[in-house]
Every structure is written in structure tokens, then in C-alpha cells.
Amino acid sequence: MTEPQPPWVAPFVLDTPEVPRERHGHWDLYDPQSDHPRPLVVFVHGGPVNPAWPASPRDWHVYRGYGAQVAARGFTAVTVDHRLHGGDAYPQAYADVLDAVEAARADERVDADRVAVWVFSGGGPMLAPLLRDRPSWLKVLGATYPALDSFLDVKPPEGFHPLEELADAPAIPLVFTRVGLERDFLAPAQATFLEEAEGGPLAVELIEVPNGVHGFDHTNDTDESRTAVDLAIGKVLSHLS
Template identity: 45%
Template sequence: MGNSFWETQFILDPPPAPTERHGDVDLHLPAGDGPHPGVVVVHGVPGPPQAPDARDWPLYRGYGALLADRGAVVAIPRLAVASPDDLTTVATRIADAAALLRADPRVDSDRLAVWFFSGAGLLLGDWLRDPPRWLRGLAATYPLLAPLPDWPPIDRRFHPLDALIPPTPTPPQPTPPDRRAPPARRARPARRARPARRARPARRARPARRARPARRARPARRARARPVWFPPSALRRRSC
């Protein structure tokens, strides 16, 4: 066992697997033609400046051989983080390693998983918020899920715990009374057509009334003689 942690030997002893180096990505290959599922192994960041390439550490070579022995094609990209500002570049390299696996004819492009270690746990957020359709699993071993207290502020994109907590729903704001839209009226059901009224039977014609006989003319009344009244003084004059 070495004196530095990157010299620590892998705890298991899987059979060695063929390895291909494609630029900054190493592929550990299983036996057979495939297509095989794929796994992107994301080593911890940031690493010590004096540490060698993490792809050559016994730890990650052991994980690559173990997964290849189980029938998966393993991609281990080389990642370098000197400051939190480098996390955006590292996130792009992880996505490129997944694209490299999916383009390989030995890999089933719809069966991929991503495995994060240590400080690379900060990169989980993108995969939790918007997982691609071909992603079949996410794994994390002793992951860092929040920035360390002495770190400078970093983008909320690299706070994976935010992706695990559902957002608080915003309560609806009341609409002012003068702007409130009137409630939609329910459509009235169509009225049933009324049955046609029965025609009333025609009334019977009344029989013609008999003509009344003419009344007899009343006889003329006799004129009554009206007495003439003379004052007493006139009677006296005539008698003289």
C-alpha cells in the first residue's frame, strides 16, 4: 500500500479488462461483441495538484475492471478542477463522455448510467433536474452534496440538494375586484319542444233569437187643468 491515498489498492481483485484511451477518456471493455450497457465513472474533484491522472489510480482502474467483468463498457474521463469556476467545464466533459459511449457500436445507446465519487457529487444536479431519456441509473459514493463552508459562492446549478427538494408552490395572487373576470356561465340545457296544442272544437252556432213583439203605444195622457191663483188684493178690486 502506498503512502498517498491515490496509491491505495482496490479492495477487490477483478480480472483485468482491455482498456482503450480516447483522448481524455479511458474505455474499459467487457468480453463479447455487445451491445453492452454503458457506465460513466466520474472520479472525485478537485484533486491534489501533485496527484497523477485519476484514470491511472488503482482505485478507478479497479472499478473499471469490475464493471467490465459484469458486462458493461466503462468510460472514465479525466477531470481537472482548480477552482469552483471549473465545474461548468467539468460538467461538459461528463456529458461528452456519455456521448462517446452512446456513439460506440459496442454500447447500447439507451442503457447508460453515471456514477459519481466524492467531490464530483456537486455535478449531480443537472442529471437530477433534467435526466435524459437514455439514463437508466445514477449512483453516488461518499458524495459531496453542498459546497464547503470556506468555498466562494458557486452557481446554484451545482447545489444538488436543491434538485432533491421540490419547489414550494407559489400561492395564487388575488385579482383586484375591478379586474376580476366574471365567472363563466354554464350553458343552459336546450329546452324540450312543447307539444303542439290541440285545436279547440268549433263552437256551435247559437240559434237566432225570436223577434220580440212590438210594444203597444201608450195612450196620451190628459192634460190636467192647473188652478189659477189670484192674490187677495185682486179679488177685492173685482168685487167692488
Template identity: 45%
Template sequence: MLTPPDRHAEREVNLDWYLPDGDLPRPAVILVHGGPMPPGMSPTPRDWPVYRGYGSLLASLGPVAVTAEHRLQMVVGPDGPFADYPTAAQDVAGAVERVRVDPRVDPERIALWFFSGGGLLSTDWLRERPEWLRAVALTYPLLAPLPEWGIDPRFAPAAAIGEAGRPVPPLLLTRVGLERRLLSEPVAVFLKAAGGNGVPVDVLDVPNGQHGFDMLDHTDESRQAVEKAAAWITERLRGQR
């Protein structure tokens, strides 16, 4: 959908790095894709045009952009199928640690951007709120466990923002008008919990967008929404905490 100048991605195990022009180190945005994915899926998310586009766009705006692949798969266990969120959460935490120690990155200026089913993986970060986490973005996110997926109830973003601790980092939620109720209702619960706990959330509405609009809807509305979200997260990395 977006056509920023394509940048070569440096591949390192489960990370793809998109580096900006100019001097380093820079702040970094870590892109966390959705799921669960079927085992053996090919191509994997970091090779999808949408994430290559996000990486190239963000790097053109100044930050280092990193797509982090994780093992969020649907696994068949003795009690039926379950989505392996604990493993995926470990993968994301490991990716964040590796990004922060890289000399090309300012370790005190990190943003996390979660998409779709990856939205539940924001829970630990919304709960822990490290000082270096300058922003969290959520795009058409899943924000409540689905019972049929057997998801560990620990993954509950709305509960996490209500816990005491450091201030919650700036939040951006991209909400689509044509979302399925299964996902739109938890988004409403999340926003209500944020409001009830005095946590501000910037909401970017895409009235005619569907789930996955940035892949499926080749419209001006979609392009503008992606550009606005990328500009928002880049600005939060520049600002003071």
C-alpha cells in the same frame, strides 16, 4: 482493495474504456471521479488502482465501463480560490455524449457513478433526467457546495431532486460511518429532500468505512460494499424503466 482480473483499458483522450467479454453493444457505466485536484497532478485518477479496479469489476459483470476524467481543479481567481465545477460539468456532459454514440454501447442504457467531490456533478443529471439514464450512484459524495471553495450554487443535488419533471432514475447512495461532518450533514439533507419529494434512494451503509474506504480500508466490509454497489448498478441497467 478489489482484485478482479485486470483488463486493459482503451485510452481515448480523457476516457478509459473497459470492455466486457462477448457480444456488443452493451449498457455502459460512466465513472466520475472526485476532486478538486491540484493542477498538474500525476498520476491522474483514471490511473489510480481504485478506478482501474472499478472498471475491471464492472466489465466482468457485463456492462461497458468508462472512466471519464474531468478538469475539476482548484483555481485562484480575483475573488480567491474556487473549484471549477462548470468546466468539469462540461467535461462530463461531453464524455456522456461520446459514450452514447459509440457503437459498442447501447445508448438507451447508461448509468452514472459519482465519487466524493464529483457528487455535485450529479446535479444536472438529477435535474434533467433523460430517459436513457437508468441509474445514478453516489459514493461518499459531496452533496452541498462548500462556501470556502467558491462553488457555483447551481450545483445542488438536493434541490435538483425536488424539481418537477420526469421521474428521478434509481439512486444508490453509499454512506460511510466515519465520514466528516462537512460531508455527512449534506448527505442527511439530500436524503431528507428525497424523502420529502417521494424519491426513493437505496442506501448502502459502510459503518466502519472512512471517506475513500475503497482506496484506504482493505477489509471485507469494504470489498463487500463495492461489490454490492457494482451489482446494484449492473442490475438497474438490465431492468425495465
């Protein structure tokens, strides 16, 4: 069996369209080049991330691909390099994400009232504060193979446990992508989250990838993967249109 490539090397399963990408401090903006303000999708990478790695997440092919795909479909995208370098760093990482959101919302090319936040993997605990205190601009959430509780030696601090926020969650859509071959230390919390969310105010739109592994969008180069990623992007954007 071939060893998976490091995330900063692994290719995105969809094409990466040629669109303008601008660097702004710790975040990048993908410009759809529209003549009027466009809604914004903010991509929140997982972790913890080792700052010594050769490339930070916003330069990985997978996040460049997501950002470019969104911009090519007529929406603004932002990829954030947040400082989730350890399990105790969620408050700092979340502050980094909010800083990027507010800076992007101030851009005249962005519709400041229509924003999606889309978390991946170890970025999942950052769903908690968004569910607990939903910003007025937040119209839809995305979660792809998310961590939703403590995992391995990562124990998110108080306030970063999405399972605890479900009872009082806002009525907001959540596009949730679950892989069939998920890591065993992540799958149980995902199952619990989906079960407890059923019938509640959180409107979960579940996308199943039966043969997908964690990181399928840059690991499994299959039609199943491409269909799932394309569907997830389409669903998120539909709630911003």
C-alpha cells in the same frame, strides 16, 4: 496510526480483473468484449484535483478497479478525467463528463440507451444537473461518499447544488453509499439529502458502511469495504440489465 496513502497509490479493495482498457482523449473505456452492445457505467471522480499530481484519477487503482470490475461483469465502463481543478470549475468538469458520455454512446459496443453515472466525493455536485434535466439515456445514478453542498473552501456555482433539485427530482434509482466515519464537513449535507429524498420520486438505495472512512474503497482494506463495494456495483448494474 498509519497515514493514508495518496489516492494515486492506494490499492482498490477488490481485485482488478484483466480486461481491455482503451484510452480515448480524456477518458478510458473498459471493454467487456461482448458480441452485442452493452450498457455503460460512467465513473466521475471527485476533487478538486491538482493537475500537478503524479497520476490523474483514471489511472488511480480505485477507478481502474471499478472500471475493470464492471467490464468483467459484462458491462461497458468509462472513467473520465474531468477538469475539476477548483470550486468554480464544475461547469467545465460536467461538460467534460457529458462529452465522454456522448463519445462512448457513439461506440458500437455500447448500448446508448442504458447509461449509469456514478459520482464520488467532490464529484457529487454534478448530480444536480442530472437530476434537474435528466437525459433520456440515464437509467440509474450512483453516489459514493458524495459532497452534496459547499465544503471547505469549495463553493459550487449555481446549478450544482443537489439539495436544491430534490423537490422536482425524476423517478430514478440512486445507489448511495454512506460511510459511518464521514468527514464532518460532508456528513450533514448527506444526512439532509437522504432525509429530504425520503418519500420523494428519487428512489434511494442506501448502502451503509459503518466503519468506513471517506475513501474507504481504497483506504479500508476490510471485508466490510469489499462487501459494500461489491453490493454497490451489483445494485447499479441491476438497473441496467
